[in-house]
Amino acid sequence: MTDPADLRRTYDRGTLDDGAVADTWLEQFRRWFDAAVADPAVPEANAMQVATIDAGGRPQVRTVLLKGLDERGVVFFTNYDSAKGRALAANPYAAAVLLWHAHERQVRVSGPVARVSAAETEAYFHSRPRGSQVGAWASPQSEVIASRAELEAREREIAERFGDGEIPVPPFWGGFRITPEQVEFWQGRPDRLHDRIRYVLDGADWRRERLAP
Template sequence: MGEGNIQDIRKDYGIEELSKASVLDNPIDQFELWFKDAMKSEGCEVNACVLSTLDENQCPEGRVVLLKFYAEDGFTFYTNYQSKKAVQLARHPMASMTFYWRSRERQVRVKGRIEKVPAEISDVYFKERPEGSQIGAWASPQSQEIPDRAFLQERVAETKQRFAHEELTRPEFWGGYILQPIEVEFWQGRPSRLHDRIVYTREGEVWETKRLAP
C-alpha cells in the first residue's frame, strides 16, 4: 500500500482570489490572462489539459492532450482521426477540457461542442511540426493494438523511405479539432477548501457569469 496515508495529504490554498467583479467580460479573454500568467510560473507544457469524451457505453474517458491554439471561436488540439477519442467524438461530438496550473492554484474547465478544423488549417500546422512528429503521425495506428515497439520502428522506417524523395504531407487521417465552448469555469484555490468558482455560460452571443459554491 506504500508509505503514509493518502488521507493525510493536504494542501491549503490562498495565494490569489477570484470574484465576479475581478473577471473579464469574455471567458476567452480571462483564459488568456490566466494562461499567460501560468506560462511565467508553470514551466513546460502549460498547455496540457485533460480532454474528456464519452465512450460507446456513455462512460466518461479522459486523457491528456496539448492545446495548440485558442481564440474566440474555441480551443484547438490535434490527433489521429482514427484514434479512440476521434471515434468517440464522431459518435458524441461534445467534450470538455480541464486545465490545472498548480503553481497558481488554478483550474479551468471548458465544455462545448467539437468539430474538425478546416483541412487547410491542419495542413499549415502539420508543416510546422518537427519532422519526427510528422513521421510519427503517419507511422502510428493510434489506439489500435500492436505486437511490440519494433512494429512501430518498422513503420517509422517505412515512412521515412516512402517520403525520402517527396514532400512529407499531412495524412488525411490526422488533423485538428476545435472545442467551441458553451460553458467555461474558473477555479481559484482558497483557504479551508472555500475555493472561488466563477462560471461563464453562453446565452446566444452573450456570456453570463455566476459564482458557484466550492
C-alpha cells in the same frame, strides 16, 4: 505507502474577485494562460485533459496539448481514427480541463466539438518537427500493436517513403475544436472556500455567475 488521505495543502496563492475578472471567457483564459506560460514553475502550460463519451456511453479522458485558442474555442490535434476520434464521431461533445498546480488554478471548458478546417490542420502539421510528422503517419493510435519494434519498423518505412520531400498530412490526422458553451475558472482559496466563476452561453449572450466551491 503514503496514505493519500494524509495529503493536505492550503491554497492561498491568489483570488478571483468579481471586480477583477475579465468581461469574456477568452480574455480571462488568456490572462491565466499567459501567466502559466510565463512561469517556469508551470511545465507544459498547454497540457489539457479532454474527456469524451464513446459509442457505448462510457467516458474516457486523456491528456492532449492545447494548440489553438480564440473566440471559436480551444483546439487540439490528434489521430481521427483514435479512440477519442471515434468517440467524437459518435458523440461530438467534450469537456476539457487545464490544471496549473503552481498557481492553484484550473479552467474547465465544455461544448460541442468539430474538426478544424483542412487549412488549419495543414498549417499546424507543417509547423511540427519532421520526426513528429513521421510519427503521425507511423502510429495507428489506440490500436493494439505487437511490439515496439513494429512501431519503429513503421517509422523507418514511412521515413524512407517520403525521403527528403514534403510530408503530406495523413488523411486520418487533424485538429478538433471544442466550442465552449461553458467555461469555468477555479482559484484555490483557504478553508476550501475556493473561487469559481463560470461563463455560460445563454442564447447568443454570455452570462457570468459565481458557483459555490
